[in-house]
Amino acid sequence: xxxxxxxxxxxxxxxxxxxxxxxxxxxxxxxxxxxxxxxxxxxxxxxxxxxxxxxxxxxxxxxxxxxxxxxxxxxxxxxxxxxxxxxxxxxxxxxxxxxxxxxxxxxxxxxxxxxxxxxxxxxxxxxxxxxxxxxxxxxxxxxxxxxxxxxxxxxxxxxxxxxxxxxxxxxxxxxxxxxxxxxxxxxxxxxxxxxxxxxxxxxxxxxxxxxxxxxxxxxxxxxxxxxxxxxxxxxxxxxxxxxxxxxxxxxxxxxxxxxxxxxxxxxxxxxxxxxxxxxxxxxxxxxxxxxxxxxxxxxxxxxxxxxxxxxxx
Numbered sequence: 513x514x515x516x517x518x519x520x521x522x523x524x525x526x527x528x529x530x531x532x533x534x535x536x537x538x539x540x541x542x543x544x545x546x547x548x549x550x551x552x553x554x555x556x557x558x559x560x561x562x563x564x565x566x567x568x569x570x571x572x573x574x575x576x577x578x579x580x581x582x583x584x585x586x587x588x589x590x591x592x593x594x595x596x597x598x599x600x601x602x603x604x605x606x607x608x609x610x611x612x613x614x615x616x617x618x619x620x621x622x623x624x625x626x627x628x629x630x631x632x633x634x635x636x637x638x639x640x641x642x643x644x645x646x647x648x649x650x651x652x653x654x655x656x657x658x659x660x661x662x663x664x665x666x667x668x669x670x671x672x673x674x675x676x677x678x679x680x681x682x683x684x685x686x687x688x689x690x691x692x693x694x695x696x697x698x699x700x701x702x703x704x705x706x707x708x709x710x711x712x713x714x715x716x717x718x719x720x721x722x723x724x725x726x727x728x729x730x731x732x733x734x735x736x737x738x739x740x741x742x743x744x745x746x747x748x749x750x751x752x753x754x755x756x757x758x759x760x761x762x763x764x765x766x767x768x769x770x771x772x773x774x775x776x777x778x779x780x781x782x783x784x785x786x787x788x789x790x791x792x793x794x795x796x797x798x799x800x801x802x803x804x805x806x807x808x809x810x811x812x813x814x815x816x817x818x819x820x821x822x823x824x825x
Contacts, residue, residue, distance in 0.1 A: 518546060518810075518811045518813070518814075519543075519544075519546025519547045519550075519615070520615065520755055520803065520807075520811065520813075520814045520817045521755060521801060521803060521807070521814070521817055521819045522546065522547060522550060524801050524819055525547055525613055525753050525755070525819065526547075526550050526551070526554070528751060528753050528796060528797075528801075528819070528821045529551070529611040529613065529751055529753055530611070530751060531551060531554045531555070531610075531611065532559075532610055533554070533555060533556040533557075533558070533559055534555075534556065534557065534558030534559050535555065535559055535560075535609075535610035535611065536559070536560045536561075536562070536606060536608070536609040536610055537551050537555070537559075537560070537561050537562070537609060537610060537611045537612070537613070538561075538562045538563075538564065538597055538601065538609050538611070538612045538613070538742075538745075539551065539561065539562070539563045539564065539613050539615075540564050540594030540597055540612060540613065540614045540738070540742075541564070541565065541594060541613070541614055541615040541616065541619075542563035542564060542565035542570055542571065542574050542589065543565065543567075543570050543574070543615065543619040544570065544573055544574060544577065544619065545563065545573070545574035545577045545578055547613055547615060548561060548563050548574065548578065548587075549577060549578065549581060551613075552578055552581050552583055552585060552587055553581055553583065555583060555585035556583065556584050556585055557584040557585070558585075559583075559584075559585035559586070560585060560586045560587070560588070560606070561578075561585065561586070561587040561588070562587070562588050562590065562597075562600065562601065562604065562606070562609075563578070563587065563588070563589045563590070564589075564590050564592055564593075564594050564596075564597060564600060565589075565590075565591065565592075565594075566591070566592065566593045566594075566642050566643035567619075567622065567642055567643065567644070568591050568644070568645075569625075570619070571589050571590075571591045574589060575589055588604060593643070593734065594614060594734070594738055595734040595737060595738045595741075597612070597738065597741060597742065597745065598741040598744070598745055601745060607745075608745065608746070608747040608750070609745055609746060609747065609750060610746075610747055610749075610750045610751075611746075611750055611751050611752070611753070612742045612745065612746065612750075612751075612752045612753070613753045613754075613755075614738070614742070614752075614753070614754045614755065615755045616731070616735070616754065616755060616756050616757060616761050617731075617756070617757040617758070617761070618630050618642070618725065622642065627639070628640070628641075629649075629650060629694050630721070630725060631694070631721075632694060632697075632698050632715060632717035632718065632721045633715070634694065635693055635694055635695035636693065636694045637651070637692060637693065637694075638650040638651040638654060638691065638692055638693060638694055638696075638697060639651070640721075640724060640725045640728045640729070641728060641729065642729045643729075648728055649728060650697075650724045650725070650728050651690075651691070651692055653665070653724055653727055653728060654682060654686070654691050654697060654724065655686050655690050655691055659679045659680070659682070659683045660679075662678075662679045662682060663675050663676050663678075663679035665723050665724065665726075665727045666678055666679060666719070666720050666723045666724075667723075668723070668760075669722065669723035669724075669726040669727060669732070669760060670719035670720050670721075670722050670723030670724075671719060671759065671760070672719040672720055672723065673709075674704060674705045674706075674709065675720075677704040677705070678700070678701055678704040678705070678720055680704070681700050681701075681703055681704035682697075682700055682704075685700050694721075697717070697720075697721075698717045701716055701717045701720050702716055702717070722758065726760070731761070732760060732761070732764065735761065735764050735765075736764055736768060739752075739754070739764075739765065739768045739769075740768070743772055743792050743793055743822070743824060746793075746824035747824065748824055748825060749823065749824060750823070750824045751796065751821055751822065751823050751824070752793075752821065752822050752824075753819060753820075753821050754819070754820050754821075755817055755818065755819050756800075756817070756818050756820070757816050757817055757818075758816060762800070762818050762820075765820050766820065769793070769795055769820055769822050770795070772791070772792040772793040772822060773791060773792075773793055773794055773795045773822065774791065775787075775789035775790065775791060775792070776789055777789060791825060792824065792825060793822040793823055793824050793825055794822065794823050794825060795820075795821075795822050796821040796822060796823055797819065797820050797821045800818035800819055800820050801818070801819040801820075801821075802817065802818055802819075803815070803817055
């Protein structure tokens with residue numbers, strides 16, 4: 513399988529991870545091993561890379577890629593959800609790590625593998641599962657979820673102003689027959705959104721497809737708990753790098769990073785802190801790092817990427 517992967521903000525991630533030759537690093541979103549390949553190249557004797565991905569095809573392709581790298585460091589690949597990284601590391605006898613990378617969202621390979629159903633630009637089964645062993649698919653969400661829940665998903669996860677009309681049109685369409693193809697859903701979305709609105713901004717189906725994908729894979733629910741576990745797993749001085757691709761993810765990361773660096777919940781007029789909440793980390797990137805013009809020209813899919821970094825105290 514050709515698992516082509518263009519790592520986003522690669523040099524910026526490597527620089528901010530401050531990789532030590534004998535350190536332990538976790539790539540929670542292994543993908544095509546674009547970031548992990550560079551991490552492994554910087555590790556030497558005593559170093560250990562743990563790569564995690566819920567997509568078995570990513571594990572298989574990355575295994576081949578990492579096997580070609582000459583290094584004295586170890587690497588372990590695990591087919592699992594990054595939300596389980598604390599347990600995964602514990603099972604490997606690892607209780608502290610020097611750096612963690614999370615590159616959120618759908619990978620380029622998953623978008624390009626048409627039959628996975630992530631793209632609104634190609635006809636495919638309504639799937640959208642990152643982990644193909646799970647039961648819940650986009651087809652289930654579209655056809656079996658209550659219409660109020662579909663409206664909520666599209667409104668909250670897609671930030672789509674026409675969520676109500678899209679849900680209404682989905683309801684009418686599925687009364688006639690089950691919606692099973694991405695092209696069918698795209699046509700429904702286009703019919704629901706008024707023509708003037710369709711002519712402005714991104715593809716009219718982009719926000720709805722994003723929303724359904726997030727719901728299918730529980731991306732936001734997993735993220736908040738994962739950030740907590742990641743900071744707990746870091747050794748003092750260890751760094752957590754998180755790349756987000758839409759405002760919902762970035763908002764969660766920004767909020768949690770602020771909470772880790774300034775956890776006090778006492779009223780502003782208290783002379784001293786009484787809540788007892790301890791600072792866990794310092795924010796390295798006051799503003800998110802974004803791709804430069806050169807990267808955007810070479811990889812347009814990086815255009816919405818933002819990198820935020822914190823360091824464990």
